[in-house]
Amino acid sequence: MTTNTTRNAAAASDVIGPAGPGGGTSVLLQNLTRAFGATRALDGLSIEMAPGELVALLGPSGCGKTTALRIVAGFETADTGSVLVNGKDISSVPAARRDMGMVFQSYSLFPNMSALDNVAFGLRMRKIGPASRRKRASDLLDMVGLAPQARQYPHQLSGGQQQLGTTTLFVTHDQEEALSMADRVGVMRQGKLEQIAAPDELYTDPATAFVAEFVGVMNRIPGELQAGDQITVLGSTIPVRGHRPVQSAVDVLVRPEGLRLEVAENGNGIVTTRTFLGSVTRVGIQLDGDVAVQVDRPSTEAAALAPGASVAVSLPAQPVLVAARRVS
Numbered sequence: 439m440t441t442n443t444t445r446n447a448a449a450a451s452d453v454i455g456p457a458g459p460g461g462g463t464s465v466l467l468q469n470l471t472r473a474f475g476a477t478r479a480l481d482g483l484s485i486e487m488a489p490g491e492l493v494a495l496l497g498p499s500g501c502g503k504t505t506a507l508r509i510v511a512g513f514e515t516a517d518t519g520s521v522l523v524n525g526k527d528i529s530s531v532p533a534a535r536r537d538m539g540m541v542f543q544s545y546s547l548f549p550n551m552s553a554l555d556n557v558a559f560g561l562r563m564r565k566i567g568p569a570s571r572r573k574r575a576s577d578l579l580d581m582v583g584l585a586p587q588a589r590q591y592p593h594q595l596s597g598g599q600q601q602l603g604t605t606t607l608f609v610t611h612d613q614e615e616a617l618s619m620a621d622r623v624g625v626m627r628q629g630k631l632e633q634i635a636a637p638d639e640l641y642t643d644p645a646t647a648f649v650a651e652f653v654g655v656m657n658r659i660p661g662e663l664q665a666g667d668q669i670t671v672l673g674s675t676i677p678v679r680g681h682r683p684v685q686s687a688v689d690v691l692v693r694p695e696g697l698r699l700e701v702a703e704n705g706n707g708i709v710t711t712r713t714f715l716g717s718v719t720r721v722g723i724q725l726d727g728d729v730a731v732q733v734d735r736p737s738t739e740a741a742a743l744a745p746g747a748s749v750a751v752s753l754p755a756q757p758v759l760v761a762a763r764r765v766s
Contacts, residue, residue, distance in 0.1 A: 492620050502628075
């Protein structure tokens, strides 16, 4: 792995590996820890992957996602914890004997080899005879629906065809890629898993303030906590969900599509920008108190929201996530 690689995947193949009850390969990362000197790269990471599932890991640089990937592939050894494939602990199995592959950003395909020869290459390195490896490679391509592309070269295949179908742990810095491709997305922070969920759940129902702000665009609007897990924000009092900070001065976290917006002569904000994004238009607004927010509205309704317009911004009466107010 090169240091500038931004996306990799460790795949436990449901064809090469031992078959599980559902006909595929299950993978379990169990309480993994790994330290490099004083730096704790992984701090009790546990992830269970179903056969054929694609799990993407997101997180800031240094959060431990690549270390987790390398431990699954066998290129790193965990200090504690285990990696189980179909219930069998493979933590002490060398990388070359794990029946796994590291797939790099460009999928690490040989451009001068056909799809068949690329699949057969690993078998060739294991000294398997030509006839056996070609038959096995042909069977593998047939099982993932790529038999018609066996003679095609990498540049003739789509990205999905280049990856085939596997139980996959996928590391990326590209949120759009993770949310669009993965069955589940895990967000990591300082060696720990903050949340793992289906992409839509991760976006609409983040478990923590960190996840909320790391995935997608998020507004911070000052509010004041009240008794009974309530918060006053933008002139309304609404319920708080999730963690409640100790201090009363907090910020409410809300996505651009979660705010209500209407033109109002004596509103609480002034439109500063308007950006057409296709079906929606993102409107930048300066609220009273020098707070800037972004609001998404259907483009068909955004004609009156020109810069300089006076608007009223409010929140629906739904529970909101809050975080400690940032100090300027």
